[in-house]
Amino acid sequence: MATSTAASYKALVFDQTGEPLDVLQLKDMPPAPAELKEGEVELKFLQSSINPSDVNTVQGKYPISPKLPGAVPGHEGVAEVVRTGPKVDRLSPGDWVVPMAPSQGTWRSGGVFAAAGWHPVPKDIGLVAASTLIINPPSALAMLEIFHPLQPGDTVAQNGATSAVGEAVIQIAKARGIRTINVIRDRPDMEATVARLKGLGADLVTTEENLKDDLAASGLPAPMLGLNCVGGSAASAVSRILKDGGTLVTYGGMSMQQVTAPTAAMIFKDISFRGFWLSGRWAAAQGPAGRAASLDAIVQLYREGKLVPPQVQAFPLTSWKAAFEALAQPHRGKKVVLDCTA
Ligand SMILES: NC(=O)c1ccc[n+]([C@@H]2O[C@H](COP(=O)([O-])OP(=O)(O)OC[C@H]3O[C@@H](n4cnc5c(N)ncnc54)[C@H](OP(=O)(O)O)[C@@H]3O)[C@@H](O)[C@H]2O)c1
The missing domain is CATH 3.90.180.10 (Medium-chain alcohol dehydrogenases, catalytic domain)
Incomplete structure (x- = not known):
């Protein structure tokens, strides 16, 4: 005292x-x-x-x-x-x-x-x-863990990849040998942005319009998990490249446009549409000890140089x-x- x-x-x-x-x-x-x-x-x-x-x-x-x-x-x-x-x-x-x-x-x-x-x-x-520390990296970590049991060599796709969550997804996935397919908005400094995300460990960085063709050209396997913080057509684009039985997880709505589930993705590939909210359902399910453990795991990634x-x-x-x-x-x-x- x-x-x-x-x-x-x-x-x-x-x-x-x-x-x-x-x-x-x-x-x-x-x-x-x-x-x-x-x-x-x-x-x-x-x-x-x-x-x-x-x-x-x-x-x-x-x-x-x-x-x-x-x-x-x-x-x-x-x-x-x-x-x-x-x-x-x-x-x-x-x-x-x-x-x-x-x-x-x-x-x-x-x-x-x-x-x-x-x-x-x-x-x-x-x-x-x-x-x-407490919002974006733990969200990235949780979303990579709770929806599909991803293995080294698997892929995950996301839009809004320039967001702080997106950058944490790239790095945490990389630390686990999971490859990332990243969708960003077109921008004047496209080359520098692609280089920055690749420097963090991104495997593919592309735009919504080029996603399908660039993924095919990359040889990367289709992902089971897609992460969406944008909504609208950027969400549909990610849902369309998911593997049979895959999941699109919506955690943000930066474009202010609703998520529309493409009919073909639902019928022919049984794609699921789920949501994630760190401070709500996730935090309640974890309790204080689980939340503290998640923060400590992020601290550890920083200390190991796996997260910047x-x-x-x-x-x-x-x-x-x-x-x-x-x-x-x-x-x-x-x-x-x-x-x-x-
Ligand atoms: N559900 C949860 O528990 C949870 C947890 C953490 C974060 N979030 C959400 O995740 C999202 C990202 O958060 P953050 O803190 O990482 O954000 P941030 O670092 O501020 O980045 C914002 C991102 O949104 C993109 N963006 C902004 N306006 C857009 C538009 N009109 N259309 C398309 N993209 C747009 C930006 O792209 P540019 O680079 O092109 O500008 C950038 O990638 C937010 O929606 C946030 O609320 C949710």
Whole structure:
């Protein structure tokens, strides 16, 4: 236990749902109390990411949301423990921690929390890996494991391959000898993007239009598993190349277009259409121990050099508006993160 530094913190706050630039405000929060209660920790946030689910939360389109008014968004980030209250044995001042559950409100410079909601992470994985640890890499890992028992030499196909999830899929699959067929949007820097994804271990990188022909030319076997974070025609394209009895797993809808199941894929190949939600059904099925084990598995991949963190574009918390303007740019190739110390 330690006495308060009487630190006062800032946080992005919203009182009603809407577009982030319209409804968020940077506010001074009440100072941390002089004495922490049993089981509490004071945390100083270092870096927090802005994920599509955060934007959806502020818009009121995500099933898990903080209580309004006065809600602080942010599902993901890394913080340093400043001091611990009585009966906190797992954490010590100076430790880095990440949230164990969504909606803890990470878009802030600091605050007081229940220690049980935070998981320690080693500093040697680096700030970017830690601040982007809890959502995208565990989603990639889980989706590669739970739908089909993939073996070395098998293939998996995905659209949205430039996303942080997509890049984690490429690397985790590569570490397991599974080959990846990656669909990306056409873009001005196509060659550089293909080279970047191949550098991460991608076997085939192509566009929706060229998928069928490029797959045939590559000699890669058809995949049992397809991952879809785009929807619309990009989802149908992936479902059409799946093997008999294969599964298309939808985990995002970046194009805002519905997934349409091609009739022929269903009749002639009995393709299944499934969904994945890390913070919902998956987290509930895992429980805290399973979620912690998944985070530890990701940390291990980082330590073994089998995973590299996403590239990021960092904005000071005080320049949060510029962060949301950057987020609106297509083909970023970089996650937008908030530097909570500035
Ligand atoms: N279900 C779950 O549990 C779960 C967990 C994690 C993430 N997700 C979802 O997974 C998706 C990716 O998340 P992320 O954090 O990895 O994203 P991210 O790094 O911000 O990347 C966004 C991706 O979406 C693509 N994209 C954006 N707008 C598009 C459009 N109109 N049409 C086609 N593609 C578009 C981008 O392609 P460009 O490079 O061409 O811009 C990029 O590949 C999101 O939908 C997110 O909500 C779901």
